[in-house]
Structure formats: C-alpha cells, structure tokens
Amino acid sequence: MKDAIDSHKYNGYAPSVGYLHSREAVAKFYSHPAAPLEGKDVILASGCSQAIELAISVLCNPGQNILVPCPGFSLYKTLAVSLGIQVKLYNLLPEKSWEIDLQHLESLIDEKTACLIVNNPSNPCGSVYTKEHLQHILSVASRHCIPILADEIYGDMVFPGCGFHSMAPLSTDVPILSCGGLAKRWLVPGWRMGWILIHDRNQAFGPEIREGLVKLSQRILGPCTIVQGALESILNSTPQEFYCNTVSFLKSNSEICYTALSTIPGLTPVKPSGAMYLMVGIEMEHFPEFQSDVDFTERLVTEQSVFCLPATAFEYPNFFRIVVTVPEHMMVEACSRIREFCNLHYRASNLETNYLDQ
C-alpha cells in the first residue's frame, strides 16, 4: 500500500473496471487449467458487495427471479428486491452439513429464473461443499440453462482436511460469475476491494454480459486506486503462513465452540468446515420464555453481553449464528456464558413443565 502511495501513480482515475495490470494479477492468481482467466475476464469492484450488485444487475431483469440459499447472506435479497427481481429461497439441509436440497432447488426453477446464487464456503453456515455436490448443482443449472453467481469470497478459507473447490473448473457448459475480494482471506474488509471473475463457458454469456458489466461499473467508477496499485503484491507476496495461521485459528476456535455448545441441553450446533461462522439450532420447545431466535439472542446480549445474530436475519428462524473470529479466551468465555444462559432458561420439556405446574 505504501509503495502504491509513494509511486504517485495511483491518484488519478483508473478505468472503471480497474487497471489492467491489477486485473491481470487477479486473473493470474485465480486462473486454473480447466478454467483459464485473463485480465479481461476480471472486473474490479468496491468490495465483494459491489461485485454481487454488478453481477445481479447484469444477469437479471426486473420481473425475473433469482435462486438464493436459505439460510443465506442477506445482501442477495436486499439487492435483488431493490432491483425489482423476485427472490426464491432454496433450502439448505443442516443434517447434510448444509448441502443444497437439490430437489427443492429444481422445483423452484421456471422460465423467469435468471440466475442461481451459490455461496460456498457459506456465510452463515460455515459449510464447504464437496466436488460431487458442486457437480450436482452444476447439472441442475446446466439442465435448465441457468447461469451461476458463485459467491466465493470465503474461497480457500477451509479447515485442514477438507478441500475447497471453485465452481468454474468443474463446469464445462454453465457460465459462471465468481465473486470474491480481499475482505475475508486477506482480512482487510475495510479496503473495499472485490472482483468478478467471468467464466464464460462456450461464450454462453456473449459480449453483452461483459459490456453490461463495464457500463454498470461506470456508475461509481471502481474501487480505490491505491488498493488497486497494491493488489499485485498483496496477491503474490503474502506469505503462505499468513493464510495458514488464519485458517488454523478459525478451525481451533470453531472446534472449541462446537465442542462446548454440543453439550449444552437445548442447543444443536452444526459443525462447520470453513469460513468464520457456525450455526446453532435452538430447540425452542425447551425455551418457552422466548418467542423466537430474535428474542433468544436479544436476551442473551442483555443478560450475558454475548452478541450473536439471530438466523432470522438469514431467513432461517430458530437458529443463531456465531462468529468465530474473536480471541480464543473470549470464545471460551462466550461459550460458558451461553451455557449459563441456557441452563437458566432451559425447561426439560413443555409437557414436563406443565405437569410440574399443576
């Protein structure tokens, strides 16, 4: 970053899709023999959020619909609705480590379906899909000729033992816009650097999608040039150790959390394999004082100062999401406070409670 500042080369306007050399650095970093990328296949944007906004805008017209994971990152719905695009939520299956319910997914597709959003690894689930599962998703998309918006911002943030597979190399025919950025793996979300990788299998997108993305990028003229100037060295010179440390920290914290919560009566955590999140089911029948996950998490913060997002925010009631990026001792402390909170409010069952009440 400082080199980029000192060079005085990065103060003026860049092309709205980014400097070519910065786009080439991203292309090189993500190019794969089965899904090669060049500079022209990369659009830089102001964070992955804007990348997603551009991708949805270019793929869908008002009146069409878009397939969005449930539970899923809320931005998809926010953006789609504001663009006049209908959102259809497809179910993820907690009992299958949040794999997509493919039958449900396929049942939602109609002639107005313009795009399928796949978020892998997932916020809020922390799930990472196997190659086979991704291939099954691709066959659905292929069968119905639906392009995929792959939100892969947590790509490669997977725990040792499970592998991350980007969707594009697995597809021979489905066109894919893969969205990513510096926010997560490089831990600098404030820098607002994101990108779209255009994987245009068999030129299914044609020139319109590229031209559309260029035009849309001209609305706010791309991300900060200083970060663009630093991009090449960020991607090429970050030591492997940095990535490994992050991932092993996340894995260790998520194990502490999962193990602790597994033994708390009334909670059902789902084991994550990547990203920085963990979803926890609340057996609401054992917490008769609370109306909902929103209620539950509000009281948790009031009584124990532990802040968790109710999964209603991800269209998935009766769960809450834990972020495992806090220092280890806080993770431990948070879990023990959650235990105390649950012990206090847990009722063995409604039946039993009613029985005792009489």
Place this chain on the structure above:
Amino acid sequence: MKDAIDSHKYNGYAPSVGYLHSREAVAKFYSHPAAPLEGKDVILASGCSQAIELAISVLCNPGQNILVPCPGFSLYKTLAVSLGIQVKLYNLLPEKSWEIDLQHLESLIDEKTACLIVNNPSNPCGSVYTKEHLQHILSVASRHCIPILADEIYGDMVFPGCGFHSMAPLSTDVPILSCGGLAKRWLVPGWRMGWILIHDRNQAFGPEIREGLVKLSQRILGPCTIVQGALESILNSTPQEFYCNTVSFLKSNSEICYTALSTIPGLTPVKPSGAMYLMVGIEMEHFPEFQSDVDFTERLVTEQSVFCLPATAFEYPNFFRIVVTVPEHMMVEACSRIREFCNLHYRASNLETNYLDQ
C-alpha cells in the same frame, strides 16, 4: 494515508456511512454559521459519483422526474434513467455565462418533479454562479417545494476575483443534499472518496431521508477505510498553498486557452470562472465538412491528436469541451493545433462556398 495504514486501525469494516470521526472532520470543514453541520449530517460514499447515486435514489421514486442542467454532467441522466426516473433538461445560457434559464426551468416543473440538480461550479461549462443567481434558483425551488441536489464537487475551485457560494447557507427553507468529495480540489479522484452533506432546512426531509441514505449505503458498505482514516488530516493539514497553486494554474491555463481560441474564426469559446473546463461553440455553418461536434472532434483527434469531448456527450450539440489540466506548453500546443485544424476546414460561409463552387 501512511499513518492510517500504520495505525492498523483502518482494516476492518467501518459503518457503511463512514467512521463518525471522519464524518465529523467533513462536517467541521464545511460547516457554516448559516448552515451548520454535524457528523450525523455527513454520509461518506465511494466518490462523488456514488454520493450522487445515493442522493438521487433517496430523493426520487421511479416514475417521478428530475431537473438536470443542459449542458450537464452525463452521470445524472445515466443514473436517473437506470432508476426509472424521467430526466427533464433545463437550459443553461452561454450568453449569460451559463446561468440557468429560470423561466425554462420553472416551466418544466410538475407534480412529479422530485428533485432539482444544480452543478456549481459546472462540468462542462466552468461557470460559477453569483450569490444572486443562486438565490433566484432557490426561490424557484422554494416556490414549488422541490429539494435540491447541489453537486458542488468543484466548490472553491474558482478563479481569483469571483467567489464560490455554496447553496445551503443561502437557503432558509429549501432542503439540500450537497455532494462533494476529494476528487477535484484534492486532485485524488482515484481514491474514491465522496460525501453527501445533509442540509435539512426546517426538517423538511424528516428522518426518512437520513434513514434511506443509511440503508442505501449498506448495499456496498462505504468507501475505503484507509482514505477515511486519512480524511481528517487531508482536510485539516493540506497547506493553503496547495489549493492556491491548483487554482492559479487552472486560471492561467484557461486564460491561455480562451485567449487563443477567441481569435480562431469559426469558434466561440465561453469564458470560464472556475472548475477545469471550458466550452467552445462551433459555428457549424463554417465547417461544412463536418456533420456534428462528434464529427468535428473525431477529425480533430485523427488529424491533430488533440482530444476534446464533443458536447453532445452533455446533451449540447455544436460545442466541444476542453480540459485545462494539461501542462502549459501542451495547452499552448493544443490551441495552435486547433487553430491549424480550423484554418484548414473553415469555409467563409456556405453562401460564399456555393458561389465559389459554381
């Protein structure tokens, strides 16, 4: 910027409207006794472009219309049209240093008019409005209860001798969103830092506008945090000399340009008072080889390698725009090439030409 990087305080997410201390720095910089500002009145955005996007989105609904200067910066129309908002162009008068044709402006207003955009100082005109003219504009807005989007990105970039007046302090009743940023006065357009100053006279906007801007800002989560971290010292520690040097350079260049072009037969430059532009009328009847200003400027670049934007890009045919930010010797060279080009293609008049042809 380097201090902001070294502090390690600016890597995480900021609030989507910006850090409070950065917003307060902007508020303090632009606060005026007649139009006081606090941190909460400032929304940071990814460049003035995004500030304008947010402002238009929050002020206008699809199906309404917006009043836009002609000639004017093309982004207004691009954004409005893509949001389903109708654009009504009001005329600027070259013979009155590009003042607004107030009668024409007023004639365009109807019950669906949601906002008036005033760009002062102006791109592409380089014009700077007097206090009186701004007051007349404000009375029109006041009479019809129309809020103003004041694009003041070139604020204070006015030549010695004429003063810049921001609109807000001149108004007692018209609510104003003033858009600005670092791009022009601080000469770092690539850094993508812009802002909206909310001047909510008599709470005419009410809480909805603030809440709407906050919600809209959450789509892409604000500008780069490193630039936000540096904002306070950029605004407070830039030496006065820096601003003065820029302005006197622009003034000197624009005088060189204006003086040179004034003596070229067939061209009518309009003298600017600020910003970094100058509009030049083309007496098309004297250039029968060219169909339009687009034709004229294309040939100018092919034959003389002088690049000017045809004013058709600003919805204003038969003019072209000169940018006066090039080094002085290039400005002089460009003017002499334009002279050569015009001399070559100038025909005394159609009449005379026809006469000679026979």
